[in-house]
């Protein structure tokens with residue numbers, strides 16, 4: 001899922017400062033699950049923002065509600081009329097949600113209340129770890145299910161590098177060396193000789209480096225010409 | 227003969243080869259670097275020139291390398307994959323040749339996190355293995371990584387690094403073999419302080435006959451002070467320093483002298499290990515001791531080939 005963290009309150013308050021009618025809009029899917037921007041966090045953010053504005057002698061109202069998903073038009077449509085009542089919407093969705101909203105309703109003023117960090121999963125209660133950077137050309141079959149593009153700090157395809165020590169990456173003892181994990185799993189599965197092959201340079205054109213990506217499935221498109 | 231560099235000639239002659247290291251400054255005045263180069267010129271066969279070492283912005287290694295060439299000396303320019311994509315690296319390698327540079331050492335480079343621009347975007351378009359293979363193909367197949375042909379042939383002597391002190395230990399020889407396959411003609415190792423572990427690694431190297439396929443140069447660094455030793459032990463990625471060595475320096479009355487003794491002893495021991503082709507002396511910020519180290523290790527004078 002998509003993982004995000006709330007921006008510091010001061011930053012959100014500064015974005016909202018010039019406006020009177022503010023809406024803090026939660027999103028209950030990914031960022032709800034990672035406890036950054038769901039209904040509960042939206043309520044909390046709105047409450048903090050009210051206190052902050054009061055202290056700063058700023059008037060206006062801060063209201064709050066949540067959508068199932070801010071990244072799909074049909075969910076936005078359910079509350080569209082309500083949204084039009086605000087001068088500014090502080091979206092607690094990921095960056096996709098913020099952009100879906102303004103693309104669907106260009107007249108809305110939407111600012112991000114979260115920093116979207118990554119795609120990953122909760123490794124334990126309260127800890128979310130990045131596992132995919134969406135490079136557009138999955139290599140997990142070569143690396144026993146451990147992504148070197150995401151988890152190796154240098155995204156190398158022929159690892160581990162000379163900085164790997166005691167299973168940890170050279171940049172921090174808090175980061176597992178992805179290639180150490182890959183080496184371990186290849187050994188366990190009797191596939192260590194896989195590492196003999198020199199993996200060629202990656203074609204990054206399928207990743208963001210090739211420009212923004214759009215996936216098209218002709219078979220499921222609805223022909224708007226009909 | 228591949229590129230006809232002095233380094234290559236000494237290696238091919240079977241004599242114990244010696245390289246030094248020069249770190250470009252954080253400014254464009256390279257007088258000091260030239261001075262250090264002069265200082266050790268009769269004592270080393272070639273000089274590594276680091277490429278923004280530890281991710282700290284410095285004068286470019288190719289610019290300094292070119293200066294050495296003009297001085298009649300022989301650089302080994304380092305190229306890391308941290309700061310340049312394949313377009314820039316290949317272009318720089320062509321440029322380096324045009325400037326008369328004949329030796330290239332390929333490495334990943336320390337992560338940008340370590341340096342003075344930690345907010346920078348790390349490139350890592352290709353990895354060090356792909357860099358070696360890419361440069362080998364540029365030279366031997368006359369084609370760029372993307373497959374396009376070069377308009378004139380390339381010639382350089384290619385090297386890589388190896389760290390016998392990194393983990394997993396059993397993989398370190400596999401990795402050496404892979405680097406040879408990718409195109410390395412010579413190898414410089416990470417600084418050797420744990421000679422036992424290095425010897426174990428060399429045993430594994432010999433068992434696979436790899437010492438016959440590549441010239442392995444053991445890396446050494448003279449320890450200048452107890453603080454320097456502790457700093458390297460704790461902060462420099464890929465270096466291990468046994469506690470016994472720290473104790474030895476600690477117990478010594480004259481730390482610098484002891485540091486030099488350790489370095490000289492290490493080189494003497496390296497010369498006795500079958501399959502070790504030479505030594506790479508990294509005395510950054512203590513360059514003036516290189517001649518003494520080389521002489522005391524019995525490696526002076528250097529062969530004139």
Ligand code: SF4
Pocket residue numbers: 151152153154155156159160161162163164165168169170171176177178179180
């Ligand atoms: S130590 Fe491991 S994770 Fe870190 S850069 Fe090297 S191979 Fe990648």
